[in-house]
Structure formats: C-alpha cells, structure tokens
Amino acid sequence: xxxxxxxxxxxxxxxxxxxxxxxxxxxxxxxxxxxxxxxxxxxxxxxxxxxxxxxxxxxxxxxxxxxxxxxxxxxxxxxxxxxxxxxxxxxxxxxxxxxxxxxxxxxxxxxxxxxxxxxxxxxxxxxxxxxxxxxxxxxxxxxxxxxxxxxxxxxxxxxxxxxxxxxxxxxxxxxxxxxxxxxx
Amino acid sequence: xxxxxxxxxxxxxxxxxxxxxxxxxxxxxxxxxxxxxxxxxxxxxxxxxxxxxxxxxxxxxxxxxxxxxxxxxxxxxxxxxxxxxxxxxxxxxxxxxxxxxxxxxxxxxxxxxxxxxxxxxxxxxxxxxxxxxxxxxxxxxxxxxxxxxxxxxxxxxxxxxxxxxxxxxxxxxxxxxxxxxxxx
Numbered sequence: 340x341x342x343x344x345x346x347x348x349x350x351x352x353x354x355x356x357x358x359x360x361x362x363x364x365x366x367x368x369x370x371x372x373x374x375x376x377x378x379x380x381x382x383x384x385x386x387x388x389x390x391x392x393x394x395x396x397x398x399x400x401x402x403x404x405x406x407x408x409x410x411x412x413x414x415x416x417x418x419x420x421x422x423x424x425x426x427x428x429x430x431x432x433x434x435x436x437x438x439x440x441x442x443x444x445x446x447x448x449x450x451x452x453x454x455x456x457x458x459x460x461x462x463x464x465x466x467x468x469x470x471x472x473x474x475x476x477x478x479x480x481x482x483x484x485x486x487x488x489x490x491x492x493x494x495x496x497x498x499x500x501x502x503x504x505x506x507x508x509x510x511x512x513x514x515x516x517x518x519x520x521x522x523x
Numbered sequence: 524x525x526x527x528x529x530x531x532x533x534x535x536x537x538x539x540x541x542x543x544x545x546x547x548x549x550x551x552x553x554x555x556x557x558x559x560x561x562x563x564x565x566x567x568x569x570x571x572x573x574x575x576x577x578x579x580x581x582x583x584x585x586x587x588x589x590x591x592x593x594x595x596x597x598x599x600x601x602x603x604x605x606x607x608x609x610x611x612x613x614x615x616x617x618x619x620x621x622x623x624x625x626x627x628x629x630x631x632x633x634x635x636x637x638x639x640x641x642x643x644x645x646x647x648x649x650x651x652x653x654x655x656x657x658x659x660x661x662x663x664x665x666x667x668x669x670x671x672x673x674x675x676x677x678x679x680x681x682x683x684x685x686x687x688x689x690x691x692x693x694x695x696x697x698x699x700x701x702x703x704x705x706x707x
Contacts, residue, residue, distance in 0.1 A: 340586065342537045344612045347527035356524065402524070412617045413608050414643040415599065424597050428528045433596045451639030455666050459598040459636060482639050483675035491667035 346411065348403070348425065351383055352376065356403055363398035369444045370468055370504045372400075377418070377446040378511045380405040387515040390418040390445040392426035392435070395464065401441065402426035419445050419453040423460040435461030442466060446508050447474055448501060451482030457492060464498040468508025477516035530595065532587070532609065535567055536560065540587055547582035553628045554652055554688045556584075561602070561630040562695045564589040571699040574602040574629040576610035576619070579648065585625065586610035603629050603637040607644040619645035626650060630692050631658055632685060635666030641676060648682040652692025661700035 355376065364372065369391055376389035386406030393400050404421025408414055422443065427433055435441045442464035448471055449457065457465060471481045485491055489499040539560065548556065553575055560573035570590030577584050588605025592598055606627065611617055619625045626648035632655055633641065641649060655665045669675055673683040 340540065341609070341613050342540075343529065343531035344608070345527065345529050353526045356526075408617050408643075412611050412615055414611060414617045414645065415604055415608055415640055416617075420599055424528075424599055425525070427596050427598060429525050431596055433592050433598045433600075450643075452636055452643060453639070455635030455637070455639045455668070456599055458664075458666055459592075459634075461598065480642075482642055483669060483672070483679070484639070485667060485669050488667070495667070 348421070349383060349385075349405070349407075349410075351379060352403060352405055355379070356400065359400075364393070364400070365398060366444075366466060366500075366503065369393055369398070369400075370446075370466060370508070373444050373446045374468055374504060374508050374511060376403060376405055377508070378514075381511065381515045381518075385410055387511045388418040388445070388447055390422040390443060392422050392462065393442050393444060395440040395442050402429055415452070417450065417453050419443060419449055420456055423456060423462070427460075432461075434459075436463065437461065446511065448481075449484075449488075450480075451484040454484050454488050454492075457497060458495050462497065465492065465500070466503050467499070467501045468504050469512055470501060470505060470509075473505070473509035473512055477512045479512070532605070533567060533569075533589070533591075533594075535563060536587060536589055539563070540584065543584075548577070548584070549582060550628075550650060550684075550687065553577055553582070553584070554630075554650060554692070557628050557630045558652055558688060558692050558695060560587060560589055561692070562698075565695065565699045565702070569594055571695045572602040572629070572631055574606040574627060576606050576646065577626050577628060579624040579626050586613055599636070601634065601637050603627060603633055604640055607640060607646070611644075616645075620647065621645065630695065632665075633668075633672075634664075635668040638668050638672050638676075641681060642679050646681065649676065649684070650687050651683070651685045652688050653696055654685060654689060654693075657689070657693035657696055661696050663696070
C-alpha cells in the first residue's frame with residue numbers, strides 16, 4: 340500500500356506562470372488568464388478548468404491550478420482545490436486569511452466539493468467565469484450544491500462575483516465537449 | 524513559487540495499518556479502527572478525525588486518512604479527502620467504482636467539502652460515526668452542507684449509514700475539545 344504521493348503542477352503551467360507572474364493583473368486580466376489556462380489544459384489532455392489564487396493587496400498571483408483529475412488519478416484535484424493547496428504550500432499556512440487578503444479566480448463556478456472547500460481555504464473573495472448552466476450544458480456535473488451557494492458564502496463574509504467573462508469561459512467548455520473530451 | 528509538494532501519511536499511521544491490514548474487518552470493526560485512529564491523531568497533534576476506504580468485496584482496508592490540516596498546511600486535508608486520495612493512488616484510478624465496490628468509513632459525518640467530494644470519489648457506501656451535532660457541540664464547523672445531505676447521496680446511488688458507534692466517536696471529539704486542541 341502506498342502511503343505517500345508527490346504532487347506536481349504540469350511543466351507547461353509552471354512555464355506559463357513564470358512568464359506572467361512578475362506584474363499585477365486586474366480582475367478581468369486574472370480571469371482572462373484563468374480562461375487561457377483552462378483552454379491550454381484541454382490541449383494538454385486535462386479537463387477544461389483552471390483557477391488562480393491572487394493577493395488582493397497587490398494583485399499578484401500566488402498560485403495557480405488546473406484540473407488534474409485524470410492525469411494524477413485524484414478525483415479531488417479540481418482546479419480550485421489545486422490552486423488553494425498550492426497557495427497554502429507557498430505561504431506555509433492552511434488558512435490564507437492569516438497571511439493577508441486573497442481571492443480565488445476560477446474559470447467556472449465551483450462544484451459542490453470546491454464550494455465546500457472555499458470557507459476552509461481562507462480566501463475573502465471568489466470570481467467565477469462560466470456558470471453551472473454552462474458546465475451542465477456540455478455534460479459536466481456540478482454535484483449536490485445548495486441552490487443559494489453564493490448567499491451561503493456571502494453569509495460567511497466571502498464576496499462572490501459570477502459571470503465575469505462568462506462567454507469566453509463557457510466557450511472553452513463547449514469546445515472541449517465538441518472535441519469529445521472525457522466528461523466526469 | 525513552489526509548484527509541487529510531497530504528501531506523506533504520518534509514520535504512526537503507516538505502522539498501525541501495517542499491523543492490521545492483513546485481515547478482513549466488519550463494519551463495526553472498521554468504525555472502531557477509524558475511531559481509534561482519530562484518537563491517536565489527536566495525541567499526535569492532529570485533528571480528531573480519521574477515515575478508511577475499504578473494499579466491500581473482502582472487507583480489506585485499501586487506504587486510511589487522518590486530518591492533516593495543521594501539520595501539512597492544507598485546508599483540504601480532511602481525513603476523508605486524504606483516505607480517498609490515498610485509495611485512488613493505491614488503485615491508480617480517480618473513480619474507485621472502476622476498480623470494484625468500496626466504502627468510506629469516517630469517524631464523523633462529512634463536512635460540506637467532503638460531502639461534495641464523495642460522489643466524485645466513486646465509493647458506493649458511506650459509514651459515519653459522530654454526527655454534525657457532536658462536532659458542532661465542541662466547536663467544529665461542518666460548513667454549508669445541505670440539510671438533506673444523506674438523501675442527496677442516496678439519490679446518486681450512494682448508501683449512507685450514520686451514527687455507527689456514535690457515542691465512542693463523539694467521545695473523541697469531546698476529549699479533544701476538553702484538552703483545548705485547535706478547533707477550525
């Protein structure tokens with residue numbers, strides 16, 4: 340029985356981040372990058388989802404994640420979970436709010452698992468591109484998430500912005516489905 | 524920026540599993556082990572939660588997890604998430620149902636995140652010890668989980684058993700709170 344694993348971001352993602360992590364990006368530019376990463380992830384054989392964790396004080400990216408479910412054999416490795424985990428590893432802290440003010444930028448609204456993970460992560464704001472309807476329209480399952488999920492996060496002091504660059508984000512999902520990628 | 528991490532189970536957990544993983548355990552014995560692991564995890568400085576993934580065909584444990592949030596600086600490292608991830612690593616598969624019939628045995632009912640992770644994991648049955656009321660009574664937050672969470676899982680074909688050895692499981696939570704462990 341294995342008792343450990345080594346988890347690594349794909350080289351292409353590391354290289355992309357090296358190229359852009361030097362300067363600040365505003366909300367729209369952050370989402371545009373997340374959407375670009377979601378597109379590239381599909382070209383590299385992954386799922387059409389990507390996320391960033393960004394320091395709200397200076398708009399600098401502290402971590403990124405893409406959907407690595409199939410390539411890493413981990414059903415928990417959704418883009419948001421990867422980005423949150425990498426941010427916590429980078430900041431040596433399991434609650435990001437202890438280290439400052441951070442936002443999660445996701446190319447698609449969270450599934451039931453990622454929704455539940457957000458309050459534990461310590462982010463204070465969430466930006467979403469594509470919506471549940473866009474994901475479900477191409478066969479993805481968002482899971483048993485409460486209907487009032489945005490209100491549930493706001494109630495916990497987490498600001499939620501949905502539909503940022505939604506059309507561009509949804510286009511990546513639609514293209515993925517058209518190319519008959521694995522939907523799970 | 525770090526782009527990878529190495530994730531390892533604690534030595535004491537590996538040693539405990541080595542001692543017992545040779546024979547089959549029934550539901551009660553599985554839960555008794557999960558409760559024992561949750562207790563030991565508190566003695567080792569972790570949170571009072573543990574979980575197992577067990578092959579239902581032969582009742583053999585395929586993976587275990589304990590709450591490693593504070594020791595690994597990962598808010599996602601709840602016991603259930605660790606057990607599910609280790610099972611998937613051991614079986615080289617992100618959907619356990621592709622490899623057989625598996626159950627998740629948790630010393631406490633799942634929080635909102637772990638609840639959302641269960642449908643993606645591929646387990647067909649969930650056994651829980653302590654309940655939400657037991658966890659909340661000592662200060663733990665179960666997160667924004669739907670009230671009808673058991674029905675939501677049953678609706679997806681996942682059998683749910685709650686309250687198995689609840690008193691013993693809840694006692695570990697209460698002892699942890701009494702000893703003023705970190706509650707998060």
